Amino acid sequence: MMDSFSKNRKNAMKRFRCLAAVLSLAFALPGEAAPAPWYKWRGASGETVCAQTSPGPGWVRLKAAYVDPRCQRRDQRATGKTGTKNAK
Numbered sequence: 001m002m003d004s005f006s007k008n009r010k011n012a013m014k015r016f017r018c019l020a021a022v023l024s025l026a027f028a029l030p031g032e033a034a035p036a037p038w039y040k041w042r043g044a045s046g047e048t049v050c051a052q053t054s055p056g057p058g059w060v061r062l063k064a065a066y067v068d069p070r071c072q073r074r075d076q077r078a079t080g081k082t083g084t085k086n087a088k
Contacts, residue, residue, distance in 0.1 A: 037065035
């Protein structure tokens with residue numbers, strides 16, 4: 001009878017570990033991370049490129065943030081625009 005008790009206990013521990021692993025993954029996955037914004041960068045020669053990070057030394061990031069790699073659609077979250085006008 002001790003053998004069946006120890007087998008049941010081992011199985012219960014395996015199930016508990018599995019359940020703990022599944023629950024920890026389930027709580028870790030729903031995090032909502034936004035993709036990194038794209039920016040226009042201007043080089044010393046005046047050339048402009050679109051990239052998420054600096055192309056290298058001597059490049060200056062322009063203010064506006066974009067959601068696409070062609071820097072055509074502006075990112076409303078990064079600019080802080082909420083769609084409402086400030087009352088004066």
